[in-house]
Amino acid sequence: MRILFAGDEHPYSAYALKEAAKLAMNTWAEMTLLGIQPGGGANAPVNPALNLALTRYRESFLEAWEGEGSPYALTNWQYDWVPLKEGVLEERLICRSSKKDFKVRLRLGNVAGGILAEAREEGCDLIVLGCSRGGACQWAGTPGVPQKVAADADCSVLLVKEEQPITRILACLDQTHVSQSSLEILNQMVTLHGAQLEVIGLIPEAGLKKEVYTRLIEVGDYYQERNIKVTTRITEIADFESLIARETQQDLLALWMGKKSLLPRFFPRDWVGRFVAKSQTSVMVMR
Amino acid sequence: MAENKLRILILDDEPIVCKRLKPSLEKLGFEVDTFTRSFEAMQAVEKARYDIIVTDLKMEGMDGMRFLQEAKKLYPETEVIVITGFATMETAKESFKKGVFDFIAKPFNLNEIQKVVQRAAEKIRSAAQ
Numbered sequence: 001m002r003i004l005f006a007g008d009e010h011p012y013s014a015y016a017l018k019e020a021a022k023l024a025m026n027t028w029a030e031m032t033l034l035g036i037q038p039g040g041g042a043n044a045p046v047n048p049a050l051n052l053a054l055t056r057y058r059e060s061f062l063e064a065w066e067g068e069g070s071p072y073a074l075t076n077w078q079y080d081w082v083p084l085k086e087g088v089l090e091e092r093l094i095c096r097s098s099k100k101d102f103k104v105r106l107r108l109g110n111v112a113g114g115i116l117a118e119a120r121e122e123g124c125d126l127i128v129l130g131c132s133r134g135g136a137c138q139w140a141g142t143p144g145v146p147q148k149v150a151a152d153a154d155c156s157v158l159l160v161k162e163e164q165p166i167t168r169i170l171a172c173l174d175q176t177h178v179s180q181s182s183l184e185i186l187n188q189m190v191t192l193h194g195a196q197l198e199v200i201g202l203i204p205e206a207g208l209k210k211e212v213y214t215r216l217i218e219v220g221d222y223y224q225e226r227n228i229k230v231t232t233r234i235t236e237i238a239d240f241e242s243l244i245a246r247e248t249q250q251d252l253l254a255l256w257m258g259k260k261s262l263l264p265r266f267f268p269r270d271w272v273g274r275f276v277a278k279s280q281t282s283v284m285v286m287r
Numbered sequence: 288m289a290e291n292k293l294r295i296l297i298l299d300d301e302p303i304v305c306k307r308l309k310p311s312l313e314k315l316g317f318e319v320d321t322f323t324r325s326f327e328a329m330q331a332v333e334k335a336r337y338d339i340i341v342t343d344l345k346m347e348g349m350d351g352m353r354f355l356q357e358a359k360k361l362y363p364e365t366e367v368i369v370i371t372g373f374a375t376m377e378t379a380k381e382s383f384k385k386g387v388f389d390f391i392a393k394p395f396n397l398n399e400i401q402k403v404v405q406r407a408a409e410k411i412r413s414a415a416q
Contacts, residue, residue: 001392002399027374027392030399069380099389125394180303181394187372188392226345226373 001029001188002101004124006036006115006149008140009053016130016160017057019282021064023128026192028071030101032122033057036114036140037106044108058104071099111140112148120154126185127157137277147273150285156185159276159283164250166193166282171219171254174202174237176211178219182256182286189252189284190228197223200243201234244278254284292318293408294336298328298354299343299370304393308341311397312404325349332358337365339388339407341400344371344378352378356385364414366407370395 005020007013017033024031035054037047062072076096081089096102107114119127131146132138137159139145150157171186190197201216216232223230235243244253255275276283295317297308305321312319317339322328325348332340340358344351355367366388371378374392382390388410389403 001395025376026379028379028390029392069383123396123398125396180301184372184393188374191373191375 001027001126002032002122002124003027003029004032004034004115004119004122004127005057006034006118006127006129007053007057008035009049010130010132010138010140012130012132012160012162013053013057014060014130015163016128016158017060018163019158019160020128021061023126023188023192024061024072025064027188028100029125031061031072031103032101032118032124033061033104034115034118035104035106036111037108038111038140038142039109041108046106050106054104054106062102072097072102074098074102111142112145112152115145115149116152124155125181126155127153128160129157130160131276133161133280137273144273147276150276150283151272153285154287156182156287157285158189159285161280161282164281166195166250166252168196168198168251169193169254170247170251171197171199171256171286172202172240173199173216173219173256174212175256175258176215177258178215178256179258179287183219183222185284185286186254187226187228189254193252195252197228197230199223199230199232201232202237202240203234205236205238241275241278244275245280248279248281250281252282252284253279254286257285257287292316293338293411295319295339295341295404296328296331296337297321297341298325298346298351299323299341300346301343304343304370307397308400311401315401315405317404317408325351325354329354329357332361336362338411339404340365340367341404342367342369344369344382345373352381352385355382355387359386364411366411368400368403368407370400 003020005017007017035050074095075098079091080094082092084090137146146159199219201212220230220232295312297305299305300323302323309319309321325346342351342354358365369382369387369390372393379390388407
């Protein structure tokens with residue numbers, strides 16, 4: 001598994017890093033910590049606040065491992081050719097992590113675009129980022145970044161809104177396509193938090209969509225066969241927003257997202273952003 | 288003369304995982320057998336030696352940890368790669384204590400597992416020289 005943590009210098013990013021570190025400790029994932037500096041050319045100086053934040057994130061991540069045995073321990077020294085300027089390379093002694101890949105990167109330019117490009121180019125399975133609570137969901141002072149990342153990423157996205165225990169995962173299913181990756185990422189989150197799993201089938205007001213109901217049963221069976229305690233229920237799409245506002249307290253709201261999703265038909269404009277903003281707690285969009 | 292193909296055994300109770308992994312590793316020149324039941328995989332290991340084993344951990348019957356232990360007992364030089372959908376720090380640590388080559392949590396992309404298998408193959412080939 002490869003995880004991309006995208007962080008700015010605000011407190012919610014520190015919470016998100018904790019979540020990413022916990023996940024990495026369990027899964028021994030390949031890990032990238034990414035900062036984005038909006039605008040600026042290739043020679044622009046690194047924003048001191050962002051630089052400090054990335055340094056702290058690196059230190060916190062590596063120090064999260066007590067004692068020996070960290071797969072990210074920086075012990076692998078080797079000489080590498082590093083581009084200095086066009087046409088010139090310099091040999092430098094580089095220290096890399098021992099067992100699993102660990103990188104800290106900085107991208108310049110568009111914030112959401114930078115996160116999405118990094119995830120795509122590195123083949124990430126999960127993007128983790130924090131965002132402010134409330135409707136605006138700011139990231140690096142820019143509204144809409146988390147929503148855009150959640151809506152446009154090729155992989156699953158975990159948006160951490162605050163530091164709090166997750167005791168229940170509400171996984172909402174409104175379509176028949178459920179990818180293997182999405183089931184697996186959900187498995188890891190259930191295992192990590194020891195959380196209860198509730199799968200909610202979303203149906204149109206007009207009545208039961210048989211395929212969704214069948215898929216709901218299949219997903220329930222999948223978890224039961226793996227000894228994961230799961231409950232299932234059905235709710236109407238029209239009630240979904242109030243359900244999110246009412247029920248997401250110490251929960252992770254997990255949304256399956258695919259081309260055949262019913263939600264865009266009912267909430268045509270930026271439905272992912274709408275639910276991300278509505279939820280008071282962390283949200284995971286699964287692909 | 289063509290180089291002898293390294294033999295890989297894949298054990299995962301989810302057929303979709305075997306179905307994805309087999310062609311991606313065959314494409315790299317490995318000979319691949321897949322199993323969805325651990326006792327059948329154990330029978331295959333008892334009959335013939337595999338160079339690399341890729342195994343899931345959580346399975347009905349003999350689980351992956353026990354399977355890798357038994358396989359290592361028979362062929363200590365076999366490199367074992369653990370893949371798991373329910374990763375914990377304890378299972379990672381225990382896997383390495385039992386001498387696994389690498390530990391990969393699901394979901395993973397094929398590129399990731401191909402790289403790890405190739406590293407294991409390099410280790411086997413250089414030990415054989």
